[in-house]
Amino acid sequence: MTKPKSKNSSSLENQLSPGQRDGSNAKPRLRPVRSHSLYSPAEVHEIFRRFSVQRPEPKGELEHVNPFTLLVAVVLSAQATDAGVNKATRALFKVADTPQKMLALGEAKVGDYIRTIGLWRNKAKNVIALSEALIRDHDGEVPDDRDQLVKLPGVGRKTANVVLNMAFGQHTMAVDTHILRIGNRLGLAPGKMPEQVEQGLLRIIPDEYMRHAHHWLILHGRYVCKARKPDCPACVIADICKADEKTTDVPAPLVEIAPLGPVDEIQ
Numbered sequence: 001m002t003k004p005k006s007k008n009s010s011s012l013e014n015q016l017s018p019g020q021r022d023g024s025n026a027k028p029r030l031r032p033v034r035s036h037s038l039y040s041p042a043e044v045h046e047i048f049r050r051f052s053v054q055r056p057e058p059k060g061e062l063e064h065v066n067p068f069t070l071l072v073a074v075v076l077s078a079q080a081t082d083a084g085v086n087k088a089t090r091a092l093f094k095v096a097d098t099p100q101k102m103l104a105l106g107e108a109k110v111g112d113y114i115r116t117i118g119l120w121r122n123k124a125k126n127v128i129a130l131s132e133a134l135i136r137d138h139d140g141e142v143p144d145d146r147d148q149l150v151k152l153p154g155v156g157r158k159t160a161n162v163v164l165n166m167a168f169g170q171h172t173m174a175v176d177t178h179i180l181r182i183g184n185r186l187g188l189a190p191g192k193m194p195e196q197v198e199q200g201l202l203r204i205i206p207d208e209y210m211r212h213a214h215h216w217l218i219l220h221g222r223y224v225c226k227a228r229k230p231d232c233p234a235c236v237i238a239d240i241c242k243a244d245e246k247t248t249d250v251p252a253p254l255v256e257i258a259p260l261g262p263v264d265e266i267q
């Protein structure tokens with residue numbers, strides 16, 4: 001399918017200001033530096049409405065049984081696939097699903113469980129250190145506060161945002177590689193740094209969609225708007241999308257997608 005010439009074929013109102021894209025001074029093949037979303041509030045609302053029809057109850061793909069195991073799984077997932085983490089943590093969480101049990105297991109044995117995951121030595125160290133810190137500073141509970149979470153060993157802003165969203169239902173936006181790409185490729189929330197994209201998305205996504213927005217964007221990036229070659233014919237927002245790379249203006253049929261099976265069967 002050939003790329004459409006016009007980006008403005010959406011039936012929704014396009015509130016793009018003149019010169020915001022493709023200005024006469026722009027050098028060929030260089031993307032303009034943008035700081036604001038290219039989408040009107042009506043367009044953003046429609047994008048997330050469609051995602052909500054596709055996946056009414058999106059789930060994260062990291063297996064866990066409580067906030068502590070979620071926190072550990074997210075720490076282990078840095079530079080690793082969810083499938084790889086799940087394979088290791090299924091056995092680990094059977095014997096250690098609390099900070100106390102993790103500490104009792106000890107760094108060497110934690111390492112034995114997770115040695116199929118990249119950077120496992122350092123991660124085993126962090127899992128023990130964060131278990132100690134949770135027992136010492138938080139009575140063994142995972143705090144529902146970002147400032148406290150990022151003080152834990154191995155926990156950065158993205159990890160904290162995932163835990164706050166998934167374990168505590170807070171309206172956070174954890175920007176991973178998929179969301180960073182989508183924010184910029186579509187011009188939805190442009191920014192070089194993850195925190196810029198995070199703030200941009202928090203500004204534009206309607207409250208009613210914030211609970212699941214993080215998962216919708218990750219799943220959209222993982223399975224449709226993929227890094228190397230976006231699968232635009234399978235995309236339900238193709239008529240709204242303003243990405244330079246898009247190959248069609250015709251959106252895919254808007255139907256609910258069956259929940260994913262075990263993640264290690266599909267990756």
Ligand code: SF4
Pocket residue numbers: 185186224225226230231232235236237238239241242243245246247248
């Ligand atoms: S139309 Fe293509 S580029 Fe745009 S969001 Fe969909 S998959 Fe991504």
